[in-house]
Amino acid sequence: MNILKFITAGSVDDGKSTLIGRLLYDTNSILDDQLEAIQRANRKNDDGTVDLAILTDGLKAEREQGITIDVAYKYFQTDRRKYIIADAPGHIQYTRNMVTGASNSELIIILVDARKGVIEQTKRHSFIAKLLAMKQVLVCVNKMDMVDYSAAVFEQIKNDYQQLAANLGLQDVDFIPVSALKGDNIVHKSERMLWYSGESLLDYLENVEIHENQAANWRFPVQWVVRPQTDDLHDYRGYAGRVLGEGLTVGDQVIIYPSETYSTVKAIEFNGLQLDRAENGQSVILHLTDDVDISRGDTIANVEKQPKFERNIQANVCWFDNKPLDTEQIYLLQSHSKLTKIKIVDVLYKFDINTQEKVFDETIKLNDIGRIAIKSAENLVFDLQAENAANSQAIVIDPRTNLTVGALMIQAVD
Amino acid sequence: MDYLDHLEAEAIYILREVAGQFEKPALLFSGGKDSITLVHLAKKAFRPGKFPFPLVHIDTGHNFPETIAFRDSLIEEIGEKLIVGYVQDSIDQGKVVEQKGKNASRNALQTVTLLETISKHGFDACIGGARRDEEKARAKERIFSVRDEFGQWDPKRQRPELWSIFNGKINKGENVRVFPISNWTELDVWNYIKREQIALPSIYFSHEREVITRNGQLMAAAPFLNMDADDVIETKSVRFRTVGDMTCTAAVDSTAIALDDIIAEIKASTVSERGARMDDKVSEAAMEERKKQGYF
Numbered sequence: 001m002n003i004l005k006f007i008t009a010g011s012v013d014d015g016k017s018t019l020i021g022r023l024l025y026d027t028n029s030i031l032d033d034q035l036e037a038i039q040r041a042n043r044k045n046d047d048g049t050v051d052l053a054i055l056t057d058g059l060k061a062e063r064e065q066g067i068t069i070d071v072a073y074k075y076f077q078t079d080r081r082k083y084i085i086a087d088a089p090g091h092i093q094y095t096r097n098m099v100t101g102a103s104n105s106e107l108i109i110i111l112v113d114a115r116k117g118v119i120e121q122t123k124r125h126s127f128i129a130k131l132l133a134m135k136q137v138l139v140c141v142n143k144m145d146m147v148d149y150s151a152a153v154f155e156q157i158k159n160d161y162q163q164l165a166a167n168l169g170l171q172d173v174d175f176i177p178v179s180a181l182k183g184d185n186i187v188h189k190s191e192r193m194l195w196y197s198g199e200s201l202l203d204y205l206e207n208v209e210i211h212e213n214q215a216a217n218w219r220f221p222v223q224w225v226v227r228p229q230t231d232d233l234h235d236y237r238g239y240a241g242r243v244l245g246e247g248l249t250v251g252d253q254v255i256i257y258p259s260e261t262y263s264t265v266k267a268i269e270f271n272g273l274q275l276d277r278a279e280n281g282q283s284v285i286l287h288l289t290d291d292v293d294i295s296r297g298d299t300i301a302n303v304e305k306q307p308k309f310e311r312n313i314q315a316n317v318c319w320f321d322n323k324p325l326d327t328e329q330i331y332l333l334q335s336h337s338k339l340t341k342i343k344i345v346d347v348l349y350k351f352d353i354n355t356q357e358k359v360f361d362e363t364i365k366l367n368d369i370g371r372i373a374i375k376s377a378e379n380l381v382f383d384l385q386a387e388n389a390a391n392s393q394a395i396v397i398d399p400r401t402n403l404t405v406g407a408l409m410i411q412a413v414d
Numbered sequence: 415m416d417y418l419d420h421l422e423a424e425a426i427y428i429l430r431e432v433a434g435q436f437e438k439p440a441l442l443f444s445g446g447k448d449s450i451t452l453v454h455l456a457k458k459a460f461r462p463g464k465f466p467f468p469l470v471h472i473d474t475g476h477n478f479p480e481t482i483a484f485r486d487s488l489i490e491e492i493g494e495k496l497i498v499g500y501v502q503d504s505i506d507q508g509k510v511v512e513q514k515g516k517n518a519s520r521n522a523l524q525t526v527t528l529l530e531t532i533s534k535h536g537f538d539a540c541i542g543g544a545r546r547d548e549e550k551a552r553a554k555e556r557i558f559s560v561r562d563e564f565g566q567w568d569p570k571r572q573r574p575e576l577w578s579i580f581n582g583k584i585n586k587g588e589n590v591r592v593f594p595i596s597n598w599t600e601l602d603v604w605n606y607i608k609r610e611q612i613a614l615p616s617i618y619f620s621h622e623r624e625v626i627t628r629n630g631q632l633m634a635a636a637p638f639l640n641m642d643a644d645d646v647i648e649t650k651s652v653r654f655r656t657v658g659d660m661t662c663t664a665a666v667d668s669t670a671i672a673l674d675d676i677i678a679e680i681k682a683s684t685v686s687e688r689g690a691r692m693d694d695k696v697s698e699a700a701m702e703e704r705k706k707q708g709y710f
Contacts, residue, residue: 003417071574072553073546075599082417084597096574103576223430226463233462240459242427242578271458279415283426283459296434320574334579337434393577402583404573 001079004205007086007101009125010111015142019111019180020074020087023202026187029076071101080206095353095367098128099318099407103393106210107136114147114177118160120354126161127356130168131316131369131409133389135210137165137173140201144193145179151195168356172211176201212280216247217383219307219391220300221336226285238269238285239294241337244390249277253303256294257381262303263288297338299381307383307391311376312414314348316385318369321398321405325364325372333376333408335394341377342396348373373414385409418606421598422455427578428557428594429459432539433466435582436590439539440497440532443469445481446657447614448543448595451603453492454612455594467541468495472528474520474659475502476638481657484615499531518640519661525707529565532589539582539590547599557596563587566707600655601680608673618676620653620668631664655680 010016023029074085086101088094102108108129112122129137139161147153154177165173176185177196184190187202199207226238252265267287268275278284286300294300301307319325325344333342349358350370364370385392389409396406415423429452432439441456443449456465471485489496501520504510509530510523532540546553556572558580573581582590595603607614624635626645633639635647639661652665653676670676 001417002415003420072550073597074553075547075597077599077601082599082602100574100576223427224433224460224466226460228463230462236462240430242423272461281415281420281423283423283430332583334581336579337431390577393579395576395579395581397581397583399583402581402585404576404581407574407576 001081003082003084004107004208004210005084005086005105006107006109006205007088007098007105008109008111009088009098009102009128010109010121010142014111014113015180016087016111019109019140019142019178019186019201020085022180022183022186023085024074024076026183027076027078027202071097071104078202078206083205095124095128095318095369096320098125099132102128102132102134103407105134107138107205107208108134109138109140112139112141112157112161114141114143114150114153114157117157118164122161123164123356124353126164126168126170127351127353130170131318133385133409135172135212136208137170138201138204138208139173139175141175141177142180144177144184144190145182149177149179149184149190149192151193154196174198174204174208176204212246215245215305215388216302217305217307217388217391218243218245218248218280218302219381219383220244220248220286221338222294222296222298222300223337224296225294237291238287239300240283240285241300242283243278243280244336245388246280247277247302248279250275254288254300255303255306256292257299257301257307257309258379259293259298260309261290261292263290263292265289299336299338301381307381307388308413309379309381310413311379313374313376313380313382313410314412314414315372315374315394315408315410316369317344317364317372317396317409318407319364319366319405320407321401321403322366323398323405324366325406327362330399331405332397332399333374333380333394334397335380335382338381339397340380343375344372345375346373347371371411374408382410384413385411418602418609421595421602422458422606424578424597425452425455425594426459428580428592429456429541431580431582432541432592433460435580436539438535438537439467439541439592440470440535440537441465441467441541442528442543443471443485443496444543444657445471445477445485445615446543447603447607447618448545450488450612450614451606452541452543452594453488454610457492465492465494468497470497470499470531470535470537470540472499472524472531473501474524475500476520476636476659476661478615478617478634478654478657478660480615480617484613488613497531497535499527501527503527504530515640519659521659521662524659525565532565537589538584539592541592541594543595544593545598545600545603546593546596555593555596557593558582559591559593560584561589561591565589567591601677604673604677604680608677615657617654617657620651620671620675622649623652623665624648625650625652625665632666633664634660636660 008016072087076083086105088097088101110125141154141157158175178185185200189200220241222239222241224240226240228236250265266289268278269285327344331342333340347362348371350361352359383391392410394408395404398405501523504527510526556575624647625632653668670679
């Protein structure tokens with residue numbers, strides 16, 4: 001059994017909440033006391049069935065003030081997988097919410113209203129999927145009941161979307177015709193669309209394999225140095241962290257940043273046991289053959305596949321703060337366990353999120369996405385997004401407020 | 415990776431981020447299964463070193479005696495520091511007033527004792543065992559959740575959390591609540607407890623107990639329940655799904671004596687874990703309101 005993390009993109013009008021509600025309801029993930037709360041709220045659809053959208057409704061603070069609070073996470077599981085759904089609601093702040101939810105997901109479900117087809121919003125969502133280098137895209141053409149379950153409508157939307165995907169460079173795109181409201185092709189195959197030979201949504205989620213980068217490009221950002229300093233463990237010195245990437249094996253030659261010194265992996269320890277190798281995402285303790293000075297924020301990497309180590313970079317940024325990006329200001333860049341002072345020296349261009357075209361405008365405001373040039377106070381250890389997305393990501397913190405003001409995806413060395 | 419390995423690795427990563435980013439963290443320990451799981455994860459994160467934080471227990475004085483006995487033996491076994499904040503002290507000092515009447519509980523009062531304990535020791539980060547599947551206000555909580563100097567949670571001012579990069583920068587007076595098992599469900603916790611053979615207080619397993627029925631829920635008969643002639647004491651086979659204060663934690667009818675029985679029971683259950691928490695039934699937004707005040 002493994003975990004699949006996905007985000008659903010779409011507005012209330014697309015039936016997004018109904019789709020999530022349906023998945024939870026039909027997999028028996030909603031319990032009596034929660035259903036009771038729904039019934040108390042007494043919201044019904046036109047045909048008298050319970051309105052499942054209410055399952056994803058927000059907090060009192062949101063309802064009262066008509067605001068949405070970025071992302072809510074929902075969970076359900078089958079015998080095969082545990083699912084984590086990032087539910088990013090709302091029209092306002094949509095870019096910020098979606099970028100946040102997408103950053104914590106492997107797969108994105110893009111909802112398209114069968115009556116409307118591929119519209120501006122679809123393009124916006126797909127652009128964000130591309131921007132964050134999402135590994136798998138699933139287009140659910142929803143409200144098929146409103147178009148008489150027409151195969152022709154579905155095929156037309158599929159063709160239109162494939163054109164969009166090709167333009168954006170999105171790979172790994174799949175399509176399912178559904179009606180979240182009526183439950184068609186959500187958990188069970190619909191008998192009203194016999195022309196569709198693929199899987200239901202749940203079967204698809206159960207079976208989809210997320211394409212992982214298998215290159216032996218592991219990096220190990222050190223979070224904490226374990227030094228018991230007791231009599232019997234006087235010389236014990238272990239580097240605790242979480243493996244990023246594949247291939248970490250005992251005996252690997254390593255390079256340590258920022259000192260750019262070399263050593264060898266002597267042991268990989270977990271819970272007092274010695275491992276021969278560690279997988280992507282494993283939290284372990286590393287021991288090296290040499291007595292080198294390593295502390296939190298340093299990175300240990302495979303010497304065969306070295307990361308970049310540079311001060312001047314170009315990155316895509318999504319801006320989250322009410323205060324616009326300020327090129328005069330010093331910000332903090334946090335990547336994994338490392339904090340570095342940076343200046344954003346130039347805004348190269350902005351993306352028009354609706355047309356995906358470059359706009360030469362130097363002000364980056366809340367919810368804007370743009371390409372920026374950064375100068376860092378010291379060398380950064382990173383990979384380019386196109387080569388190793390997991391090590392190209394960082395957040396920007398405003399030291400005046402300590403708020404997270406931007407998400408960064410490093411694109412190039414400047 | 416197996417899903418439990420994934421959840422475990424994520425939680426260990428978060429615990430180490432707390433150790434690395436904060437000057438004076440603490441682990442809030444209730445004696446319940448979630449905080450016991452956190453202690454187990456902390457061992458995997460920091461051994462053979464010591465924990466870089468003490469355990470902190472907010473004692474309402476209305477605990478199940480089994481929980482306190484378990485707490486003390488666990489502390490002895492792991493050899494880590496325990497700090498206890500007593501709600502009784504807050505009452506004696508006149509900082510809170512005990513509720514009156516039949517359904518009186520110290521559940522709400524412990525927020526004051528918690529905030530006092532945080533401020534007295536200067537904790538800048540408090541690790542808790544809350545999970546997002548528990549309740550809808552929890553579903554919106556971040557993993558690093560910033561509280562202002564009054565301990566308040568402001569759902570509108572939460573920081574976006576991207577990838578696994580956690581921003582722990584805070585202003586003076588603020589502190590952060592950290593929830594390493596946010597992404598675990600009740601069933602995940604039980605499956606993990608089984609896999610790791612983690613010991614739990616006996617009240618999680620079926621046992622004979624004197625109970626009374628109140629508002630449709632089975633409550634353990636205890637002196638601080640303000641019982642009167644209407645309350646009929648019966649002896650039943652019960653267990654507890656969550657462990658809180660005796661005045662607000664209801665038992666469920668159960669014959670589950672082993673972890674496998676409990677897991678089967680949860681899979682078949684049609685009521686959520688917090689369905690047996692009187693403290694959540696006060697109003698639709700009960701948890702949200704308490705969190706804003708500084709609750710766990």
